Amino acid sequence: METEPRDDKERGRVVFGVAGVVLATSLLFMRASQPDLPSSTTPSLSPLPDYDPCCAYPCQNQGICFTLPANNYTCDCTGTEHYGRNCEIPTWSAWVKSSLKPDPEVIHNLITSHSWFWAIINRIPFIHKKLMTYVYLSRGNIVDSPPTYESDHTYITLNAYFNESYYGRALPAVPQHCPTPLGVAGNPDYPDVDELIKKVFLRREFLPEPHDTNVLFQYYAQHFTHQFFRTDYKKGPHITKGNGGVDVSNIYGLTEQDRQALRSNVDGKLKTQVINGEEFPPNLRDVSGISMDYPPSVPIPEEAKFALGHPFFALLPGLFAYSTIWVREHNRVCDELKRINPHWDDERLYQTSRLIITGQVIKITIEDYVQHLSQYKLRLTFEPHLTHGTSFQYHNRIHAEFNHLYHWHPLIPDGLEVNGTNYALMDMAFSVAPIFKHGLDNFIHTMVNSRAGALTTRNHAHVLYPVLKKVIENGRLLRFQGLNAYRRRFGMRPFTSFLDLTGDAELAADLEGFYGDIEAVEYYIGLVAERPGPSVTPLTMVNTGGPWSVKGLLANPICSPRYWKPSTFGGEEGFNIIKTASLEKLFCNNMKTGCKNIGFKVPEGTP
């Protein structure tokens, strides 16, 4: 069983069940349970391989494999709470802790069911706070911070920390010159990507998301994550132009030049224009210094081009809708701040409003978005003070595997029906016309009322074939380790068979044909192929994406002790804007004709 040594301390505080009895029993039987393990001094008797022995990933429990001369190796078990040639023998305290720790899948099932139980827990502040602290720390601390790896080296370098244009890596790349693409397991070559897509990914028929997830959720995911997933494709999939997390650059722009260009320089507000009596982002021609991703091959009239914080966000109406709402919200917050602090200048109104918007983004992401995504019955709350005084690190690096994992295109339906007009996916690419034809509020209600697709196999829209193909190819270029390696890294038991992974005999047979060995299943393919669970994504995606997500949200500077106080946000009133933010308020405060059923589920009774 795997452990994450760094968060065991925190986990230990929140143990479900009759810990004392289990502990006593465990200690009684401990000696008997370990006689078969090799001792740390037993030399390896197997013949030396003719390849780098670290290709076989012999070190367990996050020990570091270190290649020695003459195709030998050693495992550095420092900090793993294990010892032995392969870090396979737990220390007494690690053994006790891992014996007490329930399987993550058991916890996950518990936390996503028994609504009555959680309804009680959610109402007992003392216990609820303990649980939220546990969620923050157990998830946040499983992410290495400072980051250890990047994609250009399979070992630790100073660059992993000091060169911030790298995405971090939770696990280093598979070494070059291993017998197979994932080390030693499986077939000597990756499966053919086109075959893989056809058999495993392409949509047969639209599978709706079983938890009633709507398209408003799908676009939230895309709008939110693009502030930190900013791959610099000219340099490669391992390089980013972005900062380390929730910098609200998707609203305000990535560079100081962008940010200045988008400001009105009056009362802290962003530039807007009025179209059909409603406030919208300005036209691109009216904002010098901003560059947007309009493709030169597609003819778009100048009056239909907009200047936004993210160069991609004017290419899809759903993203444009979110952008518009956030621009309106920023300007609304500026009005509030000016009312409270009439002596403030434009600069302070702008800067403080940006801090409040950051807080709102984090609050809504945790309490509306992650709550729906996880389907936890535990009520998730944004309470950054719970991390204060702990070993939580208020610094974040976006990881290549997080970016890779977040390709959630199965959520995207084949089209949308707005006010009786059908739009296929490609009708909405490069054009925000539907928003102006039907009105922003109608488009928002369409997103609310339209079902997103299930995040599973055989549910990728056909027009997204090239996107998916690039994702898989990038995963190979980055030499990601396999799904089971990530399962181990994030404290889950590895899958033992293809059926164990998929829960579906036909899909299991297909994947076995492609890979030959469960240890050889590629990261992204395995994430999507996993059998559906109680959350919107399969379990491995929740339990690897979750830590990166929690870390990114809670490591934001505004969550740190010196920032998280009223004066940072313009006083108690400003602080309260964050503390009471919600998805519903965000939309309802900024829609002209009224709002209805705002949330991440289609309304009850939707077909």
Added chain:
Amino acid sequence: METEPRDDKERGRVVFGVAGVVLATSLLFMRASQPDLPSSTTPSLSPLPDYDPCCAYPCQNQGICFTLPANNYTCDCTGTEHYGRNCEIPTWSAWVKSSLKPDPEVIHNLITSHSWFWAIINRIPFIHKKLMTYVYLSRGNIVDSPPTYESDHTYITLNAYFNESYYGRALPAVPQHCPTPLGVAGNPDYPDVDELIKKVFLRREFLPEPHDTNVLFQYYAQHFTHQFFRTDYKKGPHITKGNGGVDVSNIYGLTEQDRQALRSNVDGKLKTQVINGEEFPPNLRDVSGISMDYPPSVPIPEEAKFALGHPFFALLPGLFAYSTIWVREHNRVCDELKRINPHWDDERLYQTSRLIITGQVIKITIEDYVQHLSQYKLRLTFEPHLTHGTSFQYHNRIHAEFNHLYHWHPLIPDGLEVNGTNYALMDMAFSVAPIFKHGLDNFIHTMVNSRAGALTTRNHAHVLYPVLKKVIENGRLLRFQGLNAYRRRFGMRPFTSFLDLTGDAELAADLEGFYGDIEAVEYYIGLVAERPGPSVTPLTMVNTGGPWSVKGLLANPICSPRYWKPSTFGGEEGFNIIKTASLEKLFCNNMKTGCKNIGFKVPEGTP
């Protein structure tokens, strides 16, 4: 009395004396001690000022002053463990802690004297480790991390964190439009800078440093700190080109382009050349892509120009000597690593050697440099694992005040005598000729045997007048708060009079003439004018520079739990190179003709 709330927890663990008795007595008398303080609900009865009331810094104990409409204010006391209109009333626990906490000056005097006592403590590992943990955490945690302020805003913004080209600020700038340059205290204008320099700074006669500090120390300070003090003067004194700390860019270069240019691409080594049978850095003409700071107005032959990791380091022979030694050391470590790991390629030898050099720099800086600088009798040790599992943040931002403080030009003597030849300061500017004329080893021994100047008033070399003038002007441009504000910020009692500051009646009278009010003494001027203490620098410089220094050294990624293990450094042998590093070894391993008396003091008996 001031407190630093965030490190009180750690401080509490190491309380000298009979804490229990003091505690009981304190509690008995607590009620009686506070009757005069205003309660939090008492409205201010003083007439409203006609300026921003925050100019008067009414908030105590690090409360944040927040200007309200109509020239009113409020203090945000969050996290200060104090309450009341001006955060002046301690909570019970804060009051108890501050009552138990000895004055920093008392601690400082204790730790720099009683050699016999410390000789015992240093030999009891359990107690010594506790004390080192206390030093690390109490110093490190007093620095805000993540950083809160930069020099363009007097309030918290997202830029302070996300725009890493800013130097951080421990205290925000004095607001514009205050009655006096430092708020409300003192004269309406800064004193004339030339008058100030003439009366307070210029050397009358050379004052040798009273702790026998030598010129090797002076150049270590300059060589070491220039890796992170890299002001981008084109953009202003608040902007840096550097990274957040010990990135060894002074040895390897700041950008990837620089680093690649300086590599030999063989066995991980840096480019070198042989001159007079000794290894030296390469000539500039042989390294394309590197740019050095040679002034165009000074004629320097091409064969006397060198390519180094720092563009400034070929302009002074002392810096060139250190650069040469570190290049040799890097290549020596590469040889060691190759011996242990003959299968490693150039890239891995280079990267791992760079990690080892980083560790050596930190080890030598703490155990040789800071040990001498502080004159602590407590033996300082580099044991990063002591911070593991605590709330210590492994991320650092260089602060503008740290850069400003580190102008230690009084250390520089008016010249050096190398092998009987006298060199005035300007003879050694822009030229490393003395090194080749006398030999590197002779030059190093000259640095060892030459006394540095005392870091005090009236001891700045006359030729450095323009440098000093710029320092003072930059401090004004950056609107630094006064010396007493920094004393309060770092937990020291503010000075009550000019004599209290200087301990010298004549100097006190001069300064009183310049400033009028002790609260109006400028930061840098006050730091240098403070009466000499037991350390190489006066006490305020130790107690403000110390935290920034400890934070910068211990927050390095190599000190974090995931990095600090043998495999990161090429195995146990590589790890041991760090663990056994010393200034003496650094030089003795890399000098050709042998080494003698290597250390930061002139040998005993030196006149």
